[in-house]
Amino acid sequence: MPYAVVLDAGRDGPRAMVSALVHGNEICGAIALDGLLQRGLEPARGRLTIVFMNVGAYQAEPPRRFLDEDMNRVWDPAVLTGDRSSRELLRARQVRCLLEDAEQLLDLHSMQSQDAPVALSGDLDKGAALARAIGVPACIVSDPGHPAGPRMRDYGRFADPQLADAAVLLECGQHLAPAAIDLAEEATLRFLLALDMIDRAQAERLAGRALPPPPRQQLVRVTGLVTAGPRFRMADTVVGMQPIPWAGTVIGWNDGNPVVTPYDDCVPVMPTPGAAPGTTALRFGKLVD
Ligand SMILES: [Zn+2]
16 A cells, blocks of 8 residues: 555554544654554554555645545545546545544544644544544634535544544644644654553653643634635634634624624634635534533
């Protein structure tokens, strides 16, 4: 399998997958995983699969989010087995068996904005529990699936509430920020620690530093979203993950019509000021605890 590494400890344990480059221009995860592999990452039990996903889009000059279609919207069994074709679907079909083998998934991404990193845990409690077990970042967002198509995180057993298999998508920070690489690395190590696949000594040796105490985590539940109209403009006062105290505060304009917060302490989740018409400009989030 090109651009995939399977590390089998030869001892019983969890089957975990860490993925990077689902979006080809989001390179922090690939840099972090490459570094950990070069420094000798090895699970003590179970099987760890590391996959560099949309390598074609990454190798474009300059790296692109995707070549033909968004690889994080194709994870529907009917699409994967259907007749439709694209370079992303070819790769998704190729690595699908690895994904189906995994019981726990950490999918590493980055963002356009400078906003605080966020773990997107899906709308099932098991996703939030995995994000808490990892322990970073401070912000966990419980969000429903993407309307444009299922994400890899929502594929198969990960979306089945009856099963323990869980997945988290981690937005590590701004695309080219060095801090995003550090978080991708730390989250990968903490993910493997939480699964008891490595011990603390190995984690700290691979990190080259003592892991700091994890932050206090805050869970935010997405309650709705704003789709950008033909001429969407966002208020400059909107900062991702910064609660807005009052209901009715204008956060932007859709074709000149004000868009307002629906309740007090509404958290703007992943605002995209230049959102293209028809795409998600912002999600509204409610603080859970
Ligand atoms: Zn992404």
